[in-house]
Amino acid sequence: MNSIFGATRIGQALHTEHMRTMEHLDALESLIASRRPPAPEAATATLEGIARALDEDVTRHFAFEEEHLFPRLHDAGAGFMVDMLTGEHAEIRPLAESLRDACRALAGGGFDANLWESFRADARDLIDRETFHIQKEEMGLLAALSQVLDAEEDGALADRHAALTAE
Ligand SMILES: [Fe+2]
Ligand SMILES: [Fe+2]
Secondary structure (H helix, E strand, O other), X not given: OOOHHHOOHHHHHHHHHHHHHHHHHHHHHHHOOOOOOOOHHHHHHHHHHHHHHHHHHHHHHHHHHHHXXXXXXXXXXXXXXXXXXXXXXXXXXXXXXXXXXXXXXXXXXXXXXXXXXXXXHHHHHHHHHHHHHHHHHHHHHHHHHHHHOOHHHHHHHHHHHHHHHHO
């Protein structure tokens, strides 16, 4: 029997992306664990990876949910959940974009003590919000999709998602 996340193909694809985002948030959490700024050479690859992951998440992943999934769920009566998730996207997007830009600016360079403290605080805020958001989608959104989509719609969405991912 499928797990609840695997009940739809599109749900499985989103679940995979959520887990990938969580891996990068874990890497970010490890990076900010120390109160002392990391050496540039030790942090550059991690910062670049995190910047790429944040960019993917708040552009393609968020947009796919907003354009292709939220309207269907709204029409199916899940307006309350959709409004909540849309509001979280609106809060997370500028935080993630600003942290992405900071990661790119700092990759290869260094942090002074003040910059490191503000980067850590911003990263902590983003990790908390994004983790909470993903948990909610894993529990609510993915389960709702399996109730709302028939096999044909699910297949069409999964193909569309795969095509966008491959671009
Ligand atoms: Fe989302
Ligand atoms: Fe998501």
